[in-house]
Amino acid sequence: MASETDVSEHSASGSRPRNRLRRLIAQAEIDTRLVGMVVGLLIIWIGFDLVTGGLFITPRNLFNLSLQAAAVAVMATGMVLVLVTRNVDLSVGSLLGVLAMVMGAVQVYVLPDILGYGHPLIWVLTLLIGMALGGLIGLIQGSVIAFGGVPSFIVTLGGLLIWRGAAWWVTQGQTIAPLDENFNVIGGGISGTIGPMWSWVIAVLAVALLYAQMWNARRRRRKFGFPLRPLWAEGAIAVLLAGSIVAVIATMNAYPLPERVAQQILDARGVEPGEGESVYLGHGLAVPVLILAGVAIAIAVLAQRTRFGRHVFAIGGNPEAAELVGVRTRRTVVLVFGLMGVLCAIAAAITSARLQAASNGLGTLDELRVIAAAVIGGTSLAGGVGSVIGAVLGAVVMQSLQSGMALVGIAASLQNIVIGLVLILAVYLDRLYQRRQ
Known part of the structure; x- marks a missing residue:
């Protein structure tokens, strides 16, 4: 029978490699959560590739995967800032739908009568109008939350219903097509690379x-x-x-x-x-991938290298303390929701241009995909912690699961069940990670 000394020596010798590994990871400043996500993504890809007989990891499928994930990833970068401030935006999917309809109506029914059919400025003005409207809606919702004291859950849940109804109201439910050829480049495809x-x-x-x-x-x-x-x-x-x-x-x-x-x-x-x-x-x-890269870099710089970004994370860490040290917490929250609205407009442009049509059903359930992408990417629902790059990876993970299950032939209802379970698992793992830290 082993003595207590032998057991303690064995335990100490077994802990030395783990301590050495932790020390090396700390010295290299490796984000273990980010590495874990990349490893998980590779496992998903390899698993679906084996099940589908080599159809998943192909240039064609990965190209389509990048297009499909772009719109959700763009909105997920903004959702990181929203969640960091201890808020949530449930209206992003419906907001995408109404902005897509407005931009579709503007470029098909309004601007051609003013500038002429096929004018090169149509897509530019359409995008600017969509971003301005999205930013305005975001500012209004943020003002109600910050200055009206209404919880973000209630305000944006109301927005989910309001903007989905407004999307139908723009053209009484009629699909708008075809869209401007130059505008369609934003969606990728043959002309958008x-x-x-x-x-x-x-x-x-x-x-x-x-x-x-x-x-x-x-x-x-x-x-x-x-x-x-x-x-x-x-x-x-x-x-x-x-x-x-x-x-x-x-x-x-x-x-x-x-x-x-x-x-x-x-x-x-x-x-x-x-x-x-x-x-x-x-x-x-593809152009949507370039847009996503530009948005992700801009939001990451905004979050990490500017005073505004520091204020956002300060609010999430401790709102009362942030206000006491002079952070204009209400103004910052309003601007965060305004930025979220602008990103919804960009995502609406990508989605409608990829389909070359605008319909009032665009963006349905995207609010859940966006929140799931941010949470899977390491953004805490408790606020104060978030990663823009992690959110982009989270969007790719979500789309990889959905695309892989579609290739396998799994029904859409079962796909939603799997994605829901993944979201619950991601939140649970986040809780464990926070406790361990």
Whole structure:
């Protein structure tokens, strides 16, 4: 029978590798929650690929997955800020629907009579009108919450009903189509990609900016005497991130355009394929993916590098203390909901342009998908904690589950059950993580 000394020595020896691993993770400043999400996403992809016989991890499916996740991911970046302030917005799906209908009506029934059919400014003015209206609605809802003292749950639940009804009222339930050709580029598809060459240009610029940002951050840490990340960790992270960018671009370029379309593009460039050669041209990055990247970077910078972002997280951490130190909490909450409205307009443009039509049913249940994406991405419902990049990954996880189940042939009702269970599991894991921290 083992003595107490032997047991204690065995326990100590078993804990040494774990302590060493924790120390290495702390030195490398690795976000374990983010790494866990990436690993979970890869497991989902590999699992569905095995079940579908290799149909999931293909350039075509991943390209379509990026288009389908873009609108939810755009709204999820704003939902992070809403949840961080200890609020919630249940109206985003209905708001998307009414804004899509308004933008559809403006570009089909109003602007052509003023500017002329096919005018190049139609899509610009349509998008600006949608963003202005979305921002105004968000500001109104935020004002009722912040200055009226009505809980955000009640205000936005009312908004869910109001804006869904308003979406039908715009055209009495009639679908608006076809939309402006230039506007449809926002939705991706054959006409909404930038092609292989410009995709690689963006990849090079992204890698260069990544390395410049990492070098500048290290330089500033050394300047102010902060601890530096080990060089091995710095190099490994740089290689992994750059490799991910290259892999994304290579995958998008590997999905070929239809031969007829590729031939038209090459003819316009004056390029003639050799005799007997097949015409091949990849899609490249889709415009909605570029919009999502721009929005995610902008919201991340806003949240992490500005006074407004610090105020948002201060309100979520302790609203009373934030107000005592001079943070204008009510004004900040109003602006957060206004920003959420603007992002709903961008998502509405992506969704309606991808379908090349606007209907009053657009955005149905998107409020649940958006909240689930933010929570899965590490945003706490208790406020004060949130990650923009995590929310984008959460949206990809949600869409991957939905797309994979559709490929397998699972009924829509069962898909909703699975997504609901995933949301509950994500909140439960968040609680466990908070306790452990």
